[in-house]
Amino acid sequence: MKRILLFAFGTSFLLIGLVVLFLAVGYFQEPKFHKETSEWLKAEPEDIWNFITDIQDLPNRRKEVISVKILETKADGTPSKWLETPDMGGYMIFELREFVPNRKWKIELTDASFKMRGSWTYSLEPKIPGTLVTITEDSEITSIPVRGAYYLAGRDATLTKEMEMIRNRFSGR
Template sequence: MKRILLFAFGTSFLLIGLVVLFLAVGYFQDPKFQKETSEWLKAEPEDIWNYITDINDLPNRRKEVVAIKILETRQDGTPTKWMETPDMGGFMIFELRESIPNRKWKIELIDASIKMRGSWTYILEPKIPGTVVTIIEDSEITSIPVRGASVLAGRDATLLKEMEFIRNRFSGR
């Protein structure tokens, strides 16, 4: 009986310690994050542009996005505000902030159930034969547990994953 109690207390203290450590990691990390990544791809700027700006196709190419709801569009049908439903539940509302066809596309996360805000800027620079793609993330996570989880996953994981999707789409050309 004494062994069982010692094991139970030891396990409880270990779990509590891990939770405190997890929260401490999130607490002591800077809520703001900025980073960029660039890569040369053997593809035309127009092809990359069409891929990154096709909001309706996100659930088909990114498994973590299960649904898209277009909230606002321009007269030409271009989405300017949309809601993504991630596979972990909740919501993320994005708004188009800048659009220079085949050159620059900036979107902003204006509301999210995960207490995150930020912007992602895609810059396309023709470098014959191909294009240099630069993605800039400028984000902020106000929730300590979400920040702790993002640190454990890698603060730049979303940024690097997005570049990987683009690279995979245009590799082998």
């Protein structure tokens, strides 16, 4: 019986210690994040533009997005506000902030169940033959546990995954 109690207390202290460490990691991380990544792709700006702005197709391209619901559209039918449902539950509402066809697309995360906000800017610059794609992330996470989780996953994981998705779509052309 004494061994069982010692094991239970030891396991409890270990788990409590890990939780405290996880929260401490989140607490000491900077809430704001800024990073930019660029890559030259052998594809036309229009093709890349059509791919990155196809909001309805996100569930087919990104396994973590279960569904997308268009909430508002511009006069030309371009989605200007949409709700994404991620596979971990919750929601994320994005709004279109800047739209220069085949050149620049800026979206903003305006509301999320994860206590996050931010913007992602996609810039396309023709570089014969091909296009220089630049993605810039400016985000903020106010939740300490979410910051801890992002630290463990890699704070730039979303940015890296976006560029990888675009690269994979247009590689081998």
